Amino acid sequence: MKSQGRSSSDTPFSYPVKVAHVSANAVRVTIEADEVEREGLAKLWKVLSVRSLKAELQVNRWKRDGVRIKGTVEGEIVQACVVTLEPVESRISESLEQVFVPEGSKLARLVLDGQGEMVLDPDGPDSPEPFVGDTIDAGALVAEFAAMAIDPYPRKSGVEFAGHTEAAGAEIIRPSPFAALKDWKKD
Structure with a gap:
């Protein structure tokens, strides 16, 4: 996550967590x-x-010097409909879980197979995210998970795009991919 290297002033929503104050017992935190x-x-x-x-979060120590942040993100946003540009209300409801380890930690190293390629399990947990310094920005993490849940093409219910010229029934004739080769001659 790119935001972990930013200062708190670079992101509009920030909640710094001091790594030294995180214990093995999960602490519940609500941020709004x-x-x-x-x-x-x-x-x-x-x-x-x-x-x-x-966001309702649980923050606790992970292994020796890592931090785990786990919880849920809830929100309401208003977007412009991609067809009519009228306001469309959307709800965000996401669960999040991220592990952070200090930069250079052995726990953040990528697993490689014998040929030098990364081994990733698409159904497995995400790799630990390295952090720099002594603070993790939980607010930036919440904002990133919320942003990933936003519908990129919001549409008001019952609205469809009409007026696309290709859908008007005209048959489109595409040239053959071999048409360009008809004038090609071997020397």
């Missing part, structure tokens, strides 16, 4: 974006507005 943060997120995500963004 205020009006200024929601306006900043709306600009960042290029949506009309962010009505709410809230």
